[in-house]
Amino acid sequence: MxxxxxxxxxxxxxxxxxxxxxxxxxxxxxxxxxxxxxxxxxxxxxxxxxxxxxxxxxxxxxxxxxxxxxxxxxxxxxxxxxxxxxxxxxxxxxxxxxxxxxxxxxxxxxxxxxxxxxxxxxxxxxxxxxxxxxxxxxxxxxxxxxxxxxxxxxxxxxxxxxxxxxxxxxxxxxxxEFTTLLWRKLLINAAANPMTALTRQRQAVLRRPDIHALCLTVLGEAVAVGRAEGAALAEDEAERIMAALLTYAPGLGTSMYFDTLAGRPLEADAILGAIVAAGERHGIPTPCNQTLLTLLRAISDAAKTAG
The missing domain is CATH 3.40.50.720 (NAD(P)-binding Rossmann-like Domain)
Structure with missing residues (x-):
């Protein structure tokens, strides 16, 4: 042939x-x-x-x-x-x-x-x-x-x-299974981006026990929302996401981390905002995601004003 x-x-x-x-x-x-x-x-x-x-x-x-x-x-x-x-x-x-x-x-x-x-x-x-x-x-x-x-x-x-x-x-x-992959990537971003941006530390910060626990809470909310949106997420999806993140080199940054250091607006609404909005559509509470979203919006708005 x-x-x-x-x-x-x-x-x-x-x-x-x-x-x-x-x-x-x-x-x-x-x-x-x-x-x-x-x-x-x-x-x-x-x-x-x-x-x-x-x-x-x-x-x-x-x-x-x-x-x-x-x-x-x-x-x-x-x-x-x-x-x-x-x-x-x-x-x-x-x-x-x-x-x-x-x-x-x-x-x-x-x-x-x-x-x-x-x-x-x-x-x-x-x-x-x-x-x-x-x-x-x-x-x-x-x-x-x-x-x-x-x-x-x-x-x-x-x-x-x-x-x-x-x-x-x-x-x-x-x-x-693109919808499921899309939500899994959103989960990775929902954990890594806010924590690195708010602490101004690279992904090593995810290895702190208190930050790790906070990430699991944020992810637990998001997993419930993702399932309601049709993503085939596992019962232990939050733990799987954190395990995957801990395989990344601790010296790696995230897009939100680099944008925070550079004083640029953040993609908070595209990541956490998407989770909060989907939660509202399905009647699923997302208080931790909403809290992080509020903090990141404040940083982003300040960057827009300064720019």
């Missing part, structure tokens, strides 16, 4: 070149199989990608204005959730009838967030597992965690997205 014909290169626009988008762009550039450019605020000529055992500086094409953009095959939305409206002009210029939009963001409701700006283009919600750190505007570091780097639904668009990363360092998995 002859090998399958090689797929033609895709045109890919990456919006947001931070810890998530920088890694995705860098890995695609490493393989050199597609025509990729980044949508950024300031001009960049290259992107340095550090990953275990290697570092490479890769030439990068960057656009700084939506006016210079045209429809592409793929758009990778890699901004924070609260920045989605701000990138609307980019999405409107980049999306055509055949465009597919992969949303690599935290929380729930990926398709609903981008729908007002993409003119009916197909959406691929993506769950990001890898740990990324933005060392400079043109320099990112990838630390793989777990058995996969990204997960998407096992459907035609999900499989097409996974195919984009064939031959790259990123491990993209498809799953028929």
């Amino acid at each position: 002859s090998p399958p014909a090689a797929q033609p290169p895709s045109t890919i626009a990456v919006i947001g070149l931070g810890s998530i988008g920088g890694i995705a762009a860098g890995c695609l550039l490493t393989a050199g199989l597609h025509d990729l450019f980044a949508c950024v605020r300031r001009p960049l000529q290259s992107l340095t990608l550090d990953r275990p055992g290697s570092s490479a500086t890769l030439p990068l094409r960057a656009l700084t204005s939506p006016d210079a953009a045209q429809p592409v095959d793929w758009v990778l939305v890699c901004t924070k959730t609260h920045e989605t409206e701000a990138i609307g002009p980019w999405l409107q210029r980049l999306c055509g009838p055949a465009t597919r939009v992969a949303v690599l963001q935290n929380g729930l409701g990926h398709a609903e967030r981008v729908a007002p700006f993409i003119g009916g283009a197909a959406v691929v919600p993506a769950i990001v597992y890898y740990n990324g750190e933005r060392l400079a505007p043109d320099h990112v570091r990838l630390t793989p965690v777990g058995e996969r780097d990204v997960a998407v639904s096992d459907d035609a668009t999900g499989r097409a997205f996974a195919a984009l990363f064939d031959g790259t360092p990123l491990r993209v998995a498809t799953s028929a």
